[in-house]
Amino acid sequence: MKIIDGGVTAAKGFLAAGVYAGIKKKRKDMALVYSTVAAKGAGTFTTNVVKAAPVKWDMKVTKESEFVQAVVLNSGIANACTGPEGDIKNEEMAQAVATALNLPIGAVYTASTGVIGKQLPIEVIKEGVKLLAGELKETKEAGTLAAEAIMTTDTYSKECAVSFMVDGKEVVVGGMAKGSGMIHPNMATMLAVVTTDLNISKELLQEALSADVKKSFNMISVDRDTSTNDSLLLLANGLAGNKEITEKDEAYEQFCKALNTVTTTLAKRMAADGEGATKLFEVEVTGANSWEEAVILSKSIITSNLVKTAVFGNDANWGRILCAMGYSGVNFNPDLVDLYIESIDGKLKLVENGMATDYSEEMASKILAGKEVKATADLKTGSSAATAWGCDLSYDYVKINADYRS
Amino acid sequence: MKIIDGGVTAAKGFLAAGVYAGIKKKRKDMALVYSTVAAKGAGTFTTNVVKAAPVKWDMKVTKESEFVQAVVLNSGIANACTGPEGDIKNEEMAQAVATALNLPIGAVYTASTGVIGKQLPIEVIKEGVKLLAGELKETKEAGTLAAEAIMTTDTYSKECAVSFMVDGKEVVVGGMAKGSGMIHPNMATMLAVVTTDLNISKELLQEALSADVKKSFNMISVDRDTSTNDSLLLLANGLAGNKEITEKDEAYEQFCKALNTVTTTLAKRMAADGEGATKLFEVEVTGANSWEEAVILSKSIITSNLVKTAVFGNDANWGRILCAMGYSGVNFNPDLVDLYIESIDGKLKLVENGMATDYSEEMASKILAGKEVKATADLKTGSSAATAWGCDLSYDYVKINADYRS
Numbered sequence: 017m018k019i020i021d022g023g024v025t026a027a028k029g030f031l032a033a034g035v036y037a038g039i040k041k042k043r044k045d046m047a048l049v050y051s052t053v054a055a056k057g058a059g060t061f062t063t064n065v066v067k068a069a070p071v072k073w074d075m076k077v078t079k080e081s082e083f084v085q086a087v088v089l090n091s092g093i094a095n096a097c098t099g100p101e102g103d104i105k106n107e108e109m110a111q112a113v114a115t116a117l118n119l120p121i122g123a124v125y126t127a128s129t130g131v132i133g134k135q136l137p138i139e140v141i142k143e144g145v146k147l148l149a150g151e152l153k154e155t156k157e158a159g160t161l162a163a164e165a166i167m168t169t170d171t172y173s174k175e176c177a178v179s180f181m182v183d184g185k186e187v188v189v190g191g192m193a194k195g196s197g198m199i200h201p202n203m204a205t206m207l208a209v210v211t212t213d214l215n216i217s218k219e220l221l222q223e224a225l226s227a228d229v230k231k232s233f234n235m236i237s238v239d240r241d242t243s244t245n246d247s248l249l250l251l252a253n254g255l256a257g258n259k260e261i262t263e264k265d266e267a268y269e270q271f272c273k274a275l276n277t278v279t280t281t282l283a284k285r286m287a288a289d290g291e292g293a294t295k296l297f298e299v300e301v302t303g304a305n306s307w308e309e310a311v312i313l314s315k316s317i318i319t320s321n322l323v324k325t326a327v328f329g330n331d332a333n334w335g336r337i338l339c340a341m342g343y344s345g346v347n348f349n350p351d352l353v354d355l356y357i358e359s360i361d362g363k364l365k366l367v368e369n370g371m372a373t374d375y376s377e378e379m380a381s382k383i384l385a386g387k388e389v390k391a392t393a394d395l396k397t398g399s400s401a402a403t404a405w406g407c408d409l410s411y412d413y414v415k416i417n418a419d420y421r422s
Numbered sequence: 423m424k425i426i427d428g429g430v431t432a433a434k435g436f437l438a439a440g441v442y443a444g445i446k447k448k449r450k451d452m453a454l455v456y457s458t459v460a461a462k463g464a465g466t467f468t469t470n471v472v473k474a475a476p477v478k479w480d481m482k483v484t485k486e487s488e489f490v491q492a493v494v495l496n497s498g499i500a501n502a503c504t505g506p507e508g509d510i511k512n513e514e515m516a517q518a519v520a521t522a523l524n525l526p527i528g529a530v531y532t533a534s535t536g537v538i539g540k541q542l543p544i545e546v547i548k549e550g551v552k553l554l555a556g557e558l559k560e561t562k563e564a565g566t567l568a569a570e571a572i573m574t575t576d577t578y579s580k581e582c583a584v585s586f587m588v589d590g591k592e593v594v595v596g597g598m599a600k601g602s603g604m605i606h607p608n609m610a611t612m613l614a615v616v617t618t619d620l621n622i623s624k625e626l627l628q629e630a631l632s633a634d635v636k637k638s639f640n641m642i643s644v645d646r647d648t649s650t651n652d653s654l655l656l657l658a659n660g661l662a663g664n665k666e667i668t669e670k671d672e673a674y675e676q677f678c679k680a681l682n683t684v685t686t687t688l689a690k691r692m693a694a695d696g697e698g699a700t701k702l703f704e705v706e707v708t709g710a711n712s713w714e715e716a717v718i719l720s721k722s723i724i725t726s727n728l729v730k731t732a733v734f735g736n737d738a739n740w741g742r743i744l745c746a747m748g749y750s751g752v753n754f755n756p757d758l759v760d761l762y763i764e765s766i767d768g769k770l771k772l773v774e775n776g777m778a779t780d781y782s783e784e785m786a787s788k789i790l791a792g793k794e795v796k797a798t799a800d801l802k803t804g805s806s807a808a809t810a811w812g813c814d815l816s817y818d819y820v821k822i823n824a825d826y827r828s
């Protein structure tokens with residue numbers, strides 16, 4: 017497997033476009049991803065009881081449609097808490113794409129991100145769809161335009177692609193994602209689209225995605241607020257020409273690995289670009305009795321406001337990390353825990369068997385000042401581990417989210 | 423029942439003192455509460471797996487001691503993550519009080535709040551205990567000195583007392599508490615001591631306290647970080663002279679009501695004085711199918727960073743409230759929810775049946791600018807309700823917690 021340039025247009029037969037339609041004031045606000053042939057679709061979605069109209073639609077498409085061929089996305093309005101009218105407007109957006117690309121409506125995924133409670137300006141959307149259909153290209157640049165069009169308060173676009181060989185055929189997996197925040201700040205909605213030219217059964221495609229999300233996107237947190245719109249969509253159009261994968265063989269494992277590289281890369285970039293973030297904060301919990309416990313512990317650390325503010329302040333306030341582990345609900349022996357921090361500036365053991373070592377506060381502060389900081393907590397009772405990604409909590413997080421919407 | 427002046431010294435036979443011992447740089451840092459006669463003790467403690475030495479001690483005292491007579495508290499050092507040495511130093515602190523007041527060591531509760539991972543300066547503590555023993559008084563002022571001595575980044579001390587009649591005897595319940603933050607910021611440790619001259623069995627005293635804490639202190643949140651040191655201690659010395667309460671009769675109910683007035687008042691003051699808070703934020707969920715579901719929903723709203731920043735910004739960003747309800751884990755119908763906000767400046771219905779009303783944003787912003795803001799979410803499916811208290815998330819929260827410890 018190798019990392020290659022590009023995003024959603026990297027795999028064979030995928031075209032994309034990103035345009036300014038007029039939902040936002042200035043920046044690009046609509047994107048389209050299109051497969052030239054029928055593709056299998058898989059998706060994972062927010063677990064929030066309050067689900068946006070596009071989420072409900074995509075869940076239905078994933079379950080009922082034989083194939084999918086397009087994903088239309090808008091940024092600016094989330095189309096959540098919009099009642100039956102919101103569902104109708106979402107279908108109108110899907111229908112506009114279906115008409116423009118001569119597809120059945122069930123072959124069109126939709127995604128929205130933005131302020132909650134407002135209706136989509138459907139005439140603007142329809143014009144946007146026409147623009148998008150005319151702009152579809154298979155170039156790397158077209159993929160980047162799409163990745164840019166789904167940004168909100170993201171400070172950079174997020175793309176990633178890899179290739180690997182199956183049956184002597186090159187297979188490509190590429191994706192784009194958007195992270196935290198809104199121009200009219202609302203919430204850290206995550207949207208991601210991953211495309212691949214792999215030939216694989218629909219069942220296995222969904223199974224691979226569902227397993228992957230637990231170790232990639234579900235392991236990041238900017239602010240613990242699970243959005244109403246979170247969606248991860250995966251399209252596989254088979255144009256790589258490999259024999260269809262129908263069982264969990266070596267090719268399947270290779271695909272899972274490639275998929276995980278793309279999703280984890282996008283997820284980490286999302287965490288590093290969290291609202292107001294000044295650094296990526298990675299937490300690994302090792303020596304746990306089970307993977308599930310390591311997940312709970314690492315996420316408890318990564319989501320603690322007190323840990324996040326200490327990381328922002330370059331303060332090796334390790335007591336907060338042990339505290340966050342302690343209230344996670346996992347039973348462990350605090351008197352066994354070792355704790356390390358590291359970054360490009362070095363590595364330091366802060367805690368041994370639950371108590372402070374005689375580490376240098378100056379060195380600790382220098383390490384924490386890095387752009388990518390990692391903390392490792394070793395429970396020393398088992399052999400399971402998990403890694404979570406987050407970011408620090410800064411003044412800018414408060415600023416971005418306290419400012420009035422309009 | 424009536425509200426009266428005072429705190430831990432309001433009930434008959436309770437003395438208190440607060441002094442500067444030298445743990446902190448300048449401010450008072452040790453407090454003592456003393457009952458002139460043997461009292462029954464009850465306590466509820468942090469559920470954090472990482473428990474401070476005084477918490478472990480008090481759990482043992484509550485379980486094993488026939489009676490208690492003193493509570494010694496220090497602020498500045500939490501005595502958490504301090505290993506066996508921490509346990510020894512905590513016992514030395516208890517022993518110093520036992521010696522000074524001629525009590526068995528098992529009659530002394532201890533409590534600490536402050537930075538994690540440091541050992542108590544035991545000689546300073548011992549001198550402090552001697553000072554405290556000499557200063558013990560039954561005056562209101564002595565109670566206030568004790569309440570001040572347990573403060574950390576609290577901006578004001580927290581006391582409350584009420585009285586009511588049982589068997590023609592006046593019974594008093596009074597208490598003090600400290601909330602969020604440290605001079606060397608660490609975590610929002612909550613400590614509270616409540617005293618009463620009621621005559622009641624030890625079993626019922628504990629039962630009343632355990633039931634009460636679920637509706638008072640457990641319903642507040644400053645930052646979701648459950649401390650290693652949280653302790654609520656209740657002493658009942660029987661000096662009111664009523665017949666001992668041994669069953670859940672009317673007198674017991676009256677006591678529970680009085681206790682709840684004291685604990686809820688202290689809890690609300692703690693929330694309003696949360697680190698960096700500019701206002702008290704109260705959330706009531708009504709029309710729920712069960713009290714448990716109403717609790718989960720109200721706490722999910724009160725702890726959402728996105729809701730808290732919106733409240734700080736006086737922004738009626740109601741989508742965030744519905745979102746926080748949606749990811750709480752409770753299943754409800756979002757299309758039925760009504761949502762109101764109110765403060766001294768008025769009341770407004772923002773959402774009806776899950777969608778925005780045509781409320782005035784200007785009026786909403788004015789209401790949210792109040793010092794005490796309440797949001798009510800009505801699920802309209804049942805008859806259960808719960809109330810939670812929190813505060814907004816401001817720049818100062820980040821500042822207080824990102825500043826270097828020393």
